[in-house]
Amino acid sequence: xxxxxxxxxxxxxxxxxxxxxxxxxxxxxxxxxxxxxxxxxxxxxxxxxxxxxxxxxxxxxxxxxxxxxxxxxxxxxxxxxxxxxxxxxxxxxxxxxxxxxxxxxxxxxxxxxxxxxxxxxxxxxxxxxxxxxxxxxxxxxxxxxxxxxxxxxxxxxxxxxxxxxxxxxxxx
Numbered sequence: 001x002x003x004x005x006x007x008x009x010x011x012x013x014x015x016x017x018x019x020x021x022x023x024x025x026x027x028x029x030x031x032x033x034x035x036x037x038x039x040x041x042x043x044x045x046x047x048x049x050x051x052x053x054x055x056x057x058x059x060x061x062x063x064x065x066x067x068x069x070x071x072x073x074x075x076x077x078x079x080x081x082x083x084x085x086x087x088x089x090x091x092x093x094x095x096x097x098x099x100x101x102x103x104x105x106x107x108x109x110x111x112x113x114x115x116x117x118x119x120x121x122x123x124x125x126x127x128x129x130x131x132x133x134x135x136x137x138x139x140x141x142x143x144x145x146x147x148x149x150x151x152x153x154x155x156x157x158x159x160x161x162x163x164x165x166x167x168x169x170x171x172x
Contacts, residue, residue: 015076022083024076028156031066031073035108035149038062039142042115046135046142049127056119063112070105077101093159100152107144114138 015023041059045052077098086094118134 015072016079022076022080024073024080027069027073027076028153031069031104032149032153034062034069035066035104036146038066038115039111039146042111042138042142045115046118046138049122049125049131049135052119052122053125056115056122060112060115060119063108063115067105067108067112070108074098074101074105090159090163093155093162097152097155097159100148100155104145104148104152107141107148111138111141111145114141 017023018026038059041055041062045056045059081094081098084094114134114137118131118138121131121134
């Protein structure tokens, strides 16, 4: 019988476990793959206008999937945090990771808006100053998204593995 922690909200069980594994551990792997790849795709279609019509919809689809998964990752992370009886250094690391995780949505949302606008306004090979501005802003949003996801992932990995691999901060 699965362990049930007291978690709030009617959707909480959906974001809790799948086959006795934390949903967070499953979803974050999708986020840390899809969003950086989408950021690379965003840079590619921003820098190479000839790729926009062919690959733009695929990049938009990737960013959309990543954007949809971010709230699942943060909500399931909250559920996982409710289950973990962390204290001291690890609790601080989890809270730092959680704080950064809540920030991931904003550059991702910006990247999504800019990619969709860039793709739509570039249809038929259209170019112009508005398209150029969107391309530059999309590159900046892609960089912010990749950096935020990377840093958040690093903080999460540190919270999970620092004591396991022998940090002296966790030995007593």
